[in-house]
Amino acid sequence: MNTTSTVPVLEARHITKTFRGFAALDDVSFALMPGEVHGLMGENGAGKSTLIKTLTGFHAPDAGELRLAGEAVTFADPRASQNAGIAAVYQEINLIPERSVAENIMLGREPRIGGLIIDRRRLNAEAADLLSRYGIHVQATAPLKSLGLGMQQMIAITRAIALGARVVILDEPTSALSGSEVDLLFALINRLRDDGVAILFVSHRLSECYALCDRLTVLRDGRHVCTETTADLPRTALVTAMLGREREAEAAGGARSEARDGPTVLATEDLSWRDRVRDVSLDIHAGEVVGLVGLLGSGRTETFKAIFGAERADAGRIMLEGTPLTRHTPAISIGHGLAFLPEDRRADGIFARLPIRENLTATTLGSLGRFGLVSRGAQRQLVDEFVEELSIKCSGPQQAISELSGGNQQKVLLARCLATRPKALLLDDPTRGIDVGAKDEVHAVIRRLAGEGMAVLVTSSEIDELLAICDRLVAINEGEIAGELDVAGRSADDVLHLLAGAAEHAPARDRA
Amino acid sequence: MSDTATTHAPAARDHARRERLVALVQSRLALAVLIVVTLGAGAYFPNLLAPTNIENIVTAASFLGLIVLGQSFVLIMGGLDLSVGSMLALGTVISAYTLPYGWPVALLAPAVAGALVGLIDGTLIARAKMAPFIVTLAALLGIHGIALALAKQSMDLGDAGFFGTIANGEIAGINNMIWILLIAFALGALVLNRTRYGMALFAIGGNEDAARMMGVRVERIKIATYMLSGALAGLAGALLAARLNSGLPTAGEGYELQSIAAAVVGGVLLTGGVGTLTGALSGVLLLGLIQNIINQIGTLSASYQQLASGAFLLVAVIIQSLLSHRRGGE
Structure with missing residues (x-):
């Protein structure tokens, strides 16, 4: 980390942003130093996207201010923040797929003969120069769409740097990349750090954040939880900070393990989908609420979709009251008595x-x-x-x-x-983005349904919620079942340890 | 890291090469088909390849050709202009009205009128975010009405003088319209491929949001492009008036769809972002050639011409779809 400069290149001070009375960001302060890779961590609804959108001029904060190299600034729109040297690279690449790498890098700054006719030779040469300076081995004349997603992201970063960006925001850049692409991207990020560029790195892969980031900032429920140097924030502390455990007292109600005595309603056996769901086997009994607990990106949503038939599983079996579901669509699943509440309501x-x-x-x-x-x-x-x-x-x-x-x-x-x-319910984060009172009502409905004999598989970003409504928790990490515990008599700490352990002892991923 | 890069490079290069091959097929297929059909049909109908017949085909296609030039710009940008056919008709009428003020006025007034229509269409589309289909459909109907209001029937230009020569004369033994068509397409290709405006058209058609974030002035360029399309349609109308020595309020019916068909046959993608003017020109000439062949057969009614045009369009779209699916699958 380059520590010669002590003025943050970009700073957010006491930022608050409210949507319809719901505080997406509540008094969040945060500073990005030149030459550092700063990890931004948090679960669904923690406020990461809102913070990024505030930094890039999509949202104007309701309160608080942004400072660029010590000077207060306001961004009227995304282009204004871009002109100020803040570049955001999203998973969905903002480039022109049909055009060449060189045209994408140089669009709007094409070298011209007589101020009118584009000099293609110089255009390609200048782009090739930039590519080699950042160690990116692609032909400048190749069509952008012929490159992998990781390489396209690197082209987007190159364009941003060539336009003078001093801050690069990478929003979950690795979630769709193969292992070798991730390595190339990290090499580029390290090179930019050496050049003094500040990088805000958003990822839900903890191992990547530990490998790459100098400091980590954790947001939860729109609030700033902590900012620590990576070395000072062990995994368990990080997971605790991300998930919180404030309502511990209410958690873990009476013993409910007798629920498992009912007949199996929904079962999966070695269910796999791409590399996101791996050999997942689950049994959910009548009257039982099973919580699938995992961090964002652990494969929990994908598991739900594969069971429901919204994604076609590559391997494995799904049984609903003894009836196998294979090559099923959502319509077929519903007909057999399966219901799915998706994570993203909108x-x-x-x-x-x-x-x-x-x-x-x-x-x-x-x-x-x-x-x-x-x-x-x-x-x-x-x-x-x-x-x-x-x-x-x-x-x-x-x-x-x-x-x-x-x-x-x-x-x-x-x-x-x-x-x-339905005979079985799949609830993917059923209380996401709703207020506390409504949450309790939804919890009560879920418990009542289970009492009437429904089999429920549920996931949530909140440990306390799962402890409150589930009979049994199954931990999932990087698509694999990593452990299981009965809820009765357990506290949030036990679950956090199960999760942190899962994250720590995860087998080296074969992402290629 | 460099190890990974070097082992991956050949595969990436192969992939890039395949992409270029696909692009080549997309842009040059119409030209290849044009040549094959010309030679094949020429073997059956010796008259087809006679220089005068070829000159007739190209001259007849030149008016639609100018419209296709503008339409291709609009399509590459991801838009659509349905007003071009009736703009051509209005252009012939405006020429008839303005010829008394001299040939330059009769030639340019329709182009200016077309640019004005494009300004209105483009502003509604770019600033008010209205759908190009609806806006230019309304323009099609409105302009058609204006043309009919200005001229109940065709207007004879009388002795048009030099104005008539513009579209009927010859340079180096070749009809002026052919020169105008070729020069217009050559200039168009230069603008499309070698100016920032051209790059911006491809960028907007390829990914409008990305283009905006990359600093392209999307709204201005959209308006300018609809103005260009309108101006070319008006100019084509002026030239048609000069060619036929009359103002024709019902000319150019169906040209809006024929111009789209010609561009698409020539490899311009309706979804925007992809297309070449060589392809678009080949598409126009192919449609003209089909018409001529049907005429050569003689016993077939004109409806077969539309049937054949439709078949070519369908085949072109199927090939494009196969090409893009093949890519999508990788």
Whole structure:
């Protein structure tokens, strides 16, 4: 780390950003020094993306200020922050795939003859110079899309540096890369660090952060938890900081292990999908709530999708009450009595422009009426039933779902799942982004369903939540089952140790 | 690290080479088909290859050709211009009205009118974020109405003088329209491939958000490009008026779709970001050639011409789809 300069190249001071009364960032301060690689850590909803969007001018903070090399600045839009030397490289590459590497690097600064006609020879030569300076071995004339994703990211970084960027923000750059691509990217990052560029590195792969970062900052629930040099923050402390354990007292209710005595409802055997889910075997019994506990990117969401048929598993078996599900689609899964509540409500769940009624009955329209016509009466009855049962706060079935609070939206989606009368429920982070009161209500619904004999597989970014609602926890790390414990009598510490252990003892990944 | 790089380099280079081959097929397929069809049909119909017949084919195609030039720019940028056919018609009428003020006015006024239409279309599309399909469809209908309001039927230009010579005269034994077409495409190719404006067109069509983040002034360039397309359509109208010595309020019907068909047959992607003017020109000439061949057969009605054009378009789109899927699968 280059310590000659003590003025942060980019600093956020007491930044607060609120969306609809929900504080995505709450008084967050953070400083990025020249020549350091700074890891930004946190689970879903911790505020990482909001912080990045504030630093890059997508959001204006409600309170607090940004300082660039000691001077207060405000960015009107992303281009303003870019012009100030802050470059963000996202997983989704912001380049032109159909054009050559050289054209992408030089777009807008093409050398011209007589100020008009582009000099292609010089354009390619200048791009080739830049590429070799940063040790990137690709032909400048190759079409960008012929390169792997990692190389495309490196081209994006090269372009940013060539335009004078002093801060490079890398948002989960490695999540789609192969092992050798990661090595090349890290080599480039180290070279930039030596040149005095500040790098903000966001990744949920702890081993990468420990390998690369000089300092780590942890956010949780929109708040700054800590900033430490990497050496001073052991893994267990980092995982604790990321997941928190403030509500420990309420956790771990009465002994519930008797739930496992019921018959197996949902089982998977050696389920695999790409390299994200590896030989996952699970048994969920009637009346049992099983928590799949893992950090972001551990393969928990992918496991849910593979079971539900939203992604086609490469190998393994899925049994639902003894019926095998193979080559199944979500429609088939629903028909067999499986229901799935996706993690990302906005992207995969709600029909934002439709009313509650249509949102709630979307999966059950076929059974509400005859001759292919939907019976309004039957629809109404179903909606009323669930609005009451889950106490969904709304003005009526015709209210647009987008007008509801996040918690009530989530209850509508939960009702949609339950309306199919499933035998097993898959709940992917069911309380993400909803307020505490609504969380408790959702927890109560889940416990009640289990009491009625439903088999539930659930995941969450909050340990306390899993302790509160689950009978049994299964830890997943890098797509593999890493351990299991009965919840009865356990504390959050036990779970954190299970997780930290899983992260520490994970087998070396073969990412290639 | 350098070890990894060197072991990966040959594979990457192979991949890049394959990509270039695909690009070559995409841009030159229409030209190859054009040559093959010309020679093949020439063996059956000796008249087809007669210099006067070839000159007729190209001259007849030159008006659509100028429109295709503008349409290709718009398509490469990821847009669409449906107003070009009726703009050509309006262009012929404006020429008829303005010829009394001299041939330069009759030649340029339609182009200026087309640029104005493009300015309106482009502003609505770029600034008000309206869909190009709807905006230019409205323009198509509106302009058609204006042309018909200005001229109930075709207007005879009388003695057009030099204005007529522009589209009927010859230089070095070759019709002026052919020269105009070739020069326009050559200039267009230079602009498209060797200026920052051209690079920006490909960037916007390839990934508009990325282009904006890379500093391209997306809105300005969109407006300018719709203006260019409109101006070329107006100019094509002026030249058609000069060629036929009349203002024709119903000329160019269907040209909006034919121009898209010609560009797509020539390898311009409707999704934007990909295309060459060599391909687009080959596409225009191929459509003209098909028409001529059907005429040579004589016994076939004109509807076969549309059938054949449709078949070529479909085959072109299927090939493009196969090419892009092959890539997507890797």
